[in-house]
Amino acid sequence: xxxxxxxxxxxxxxxxxxAQQKSISITIDDVPSTTKYxxxxxxxxxxxxxxxxxxxFTIFINEDKIxxxxxxxxxxxxxxxxxxxxxxxxxxxxxxHFRYSEVGFKSFVKDIEKGDSLTELYAAKxxxxxxxxxxxxxxxxxDSTQHIQIIEYLKSKDYSIAPFTVExxxxxxxxxxxxxxxxxxxxxxxxxxEQYVDKTIELLNFYERMATSIYKRPIKHIYLCxxxxxxxxxxxxxISRLKQADYRIVSFEESLTDPIYTQxxxxxxxxxxxxxxxxxxxxxxxxxxxxxxxxxSEIEKVYNKIxxxxx
Numbered sequence: 001x002x003x004x005x006x007x008x009x010x011x012x013x014x015x016x017x018x019a020q021q022k023s024i025s026i027t028i029d030d031v032p033s034t035t036k037y038x039x040x041x042x043x044x045x046x047x048x049x050x051x052x053x054x055x056x057f058t059i060f061i062n063e064d065k066i067x068x069x070x071x072x073x074x075x076x077x078x079x080x081x082x083x084x085x086x087x088x089x090x091x092x093x094x095x096x097h098f099r100y101s102e103v104g105f106k107s108f109v110k111d112i113e114k115g116d117s118l119t120e121l122y123a124a125k126x127x128x129x130x131x132x133x134x135x136x137x138x139x140x141x142x143d144s145t146q147h148i149q150i151i152e153y154l155k156s157k158d159y160s161i162a163p164f165t166v167e168x169x170x171x172x173x174x175x176x177x178x179x180x181x182x183x184x185x186x187x188x189x190x191x192x193x194e195q196y197v198d199k200t201i202e203l204l205n206f207y208e209r210m211a212t213s214i215y216k217r218p219i220k221h222i223y224l225c226x227x228x229x230x231x232x233x234x235x236x237x238x239i240s241r242l243k244q245a246d247y248r249i250v251s252f253e254e255s256l257t258d259p260i261y262t263q264x265x266x267x268x269x270x271x272x273x274x275x276x277x278x279x280x281x282x283x284x285x286x287x288x289x290x291x292x293x294x295x296x297s298e299i300e301k302v303y304n305k306i307x308x309x310x311x
Contacts, residue, residue: 022208023248024221025255026239027164029093029134031059031082033227034068034075042074044081046232051085053239056251059083059227060093060134060162063115076118083122089252090123091132091162092116100135101142101270105149112157132252134162138224138272140265147268162252163261163275164224166207168200169296172303174230179306181229193234195299201241202294210276210289211260220250220258222275 028046037044050057059082066075083090095115100108116130123130133154140161141147154161173196180189204221211219225231239249255261260279267278267286277286 020218021248022218022221022246023250023255024166024204024223024242025058025250025252026055026235027058027060027134027162027222027224027252028231029060029224029226030065030097031061031093031227032065032075032078034065034071034078036227036229036232037075037078038069038071042071042078044078046227046235047082047085049232049235050087053236053249054087055239055249056087056089058089058091058132058162058252060091060132061115061119062093062095062097062136063118064096066118079118080122080125083119083128084126088128089132090119090128090130091134092119092130092159093134094136097136099137099139099270100150101139101146105146105153108150109153131158131160132162133159135272137270138164139270141268142270144268147265160256162222163278164222165211165219165274165276166200166204166221167224167274168196168203169299170196170200170225170228170230172296172299173199174226174228176299176302176306177230177233178228192299192302193230196230197234197237197241199294199296199299200238201245204242206292206294207274207276214276215260219260220255222252222255 032044033046061079061082063079066072066079069075082088092112092115094108094111096111098108098111103111112133120130122128141150151161173192177189177192177196180186180192200223204223207221208218211221225235242249261275263279265275265278266281267273273286277289280286280289
């Protein structure tokens with residue numbers, strides 16, 4: 001009944017003109033990519049791309065990446081560059097990118113608290129808030145007990161959980177993309193980059209149809225991607241395609257003004273599904289929509305083949 005009334009309210013708001021224009025915000029996990037930074041001769045190429053696009057973006061930081069290479073001072077400077085950018089909203093993504101369902105509550109809390117020391121220092125320096133948290137793998141726990149434990153903890157620390165509605169497994173495309181580049185096969189790499197763009201738009205269109213079917217209006221979408229090579233080279237094309245489709249690129253905080261994000265998350269498993277699924281009342285409804293979702297089987301096959309070669 002509550003869900004039904006919620007959707008009726010959305011329909012009324014739609015008629016009043018709320019959120020009629022399509023919009024999406026860009027959120028980037030696993031910042032900063034220090035291994036790529038070293039490979040790019042200490043040039044922050046994805047950050048430079050975002051500057052050229054002049055769009056707002058939000059980053060979720062894993063501070064352990066600072067210590068992944070021997071260039072710690074340079075890596076700290078890279079993190080500071082991301083944080084001080086005037087378009088950037090910042091968030092905690094834990095220190096080590098552990099899976100919450102695997103390590104458990106106490107270890108996960110320690111990793112959250114370890115993950116904000118440098119970030120808080122730079123945030124204070126540039127008068128920015130650190131109030132958003134995104135779960136690694138979007139794993140909120142293996143059951144309702146873990147979910148409730150961590151949600152209560154985050155509330156006590158004034159962290160808001162960062163949702164998303166759209167993602168396109170860019171990490172998988174990136175693994176394949178970099179494999180081809182590293183092996184000098186630029187044509188195959190280009191084909192993967194173009195496939196990534198096409199699949200991202202296809203998935204957005206699917207989630208747009210889903211949201212319109214449920215809420216009877218366009219919603220303010222949130223796109224999840226990562227600090228990696230494929231986005232450095234193809235995020236420009238994705239954003240160009242979004243603008244051609246009449247999407248406004250808005251800030252994460254503007255997206256969160258959409259009332260859909262006030263709904264209760266009723267999904268108590270570890271899998272990192274879209275929040276549009278999390279807000280559904282039943283698993284049957286989720287499964288119905290999931291069966292309609294565009295397939296990623298083509299890139300999965302190539303990814304698995306490459307993983308077997310590496311191993």
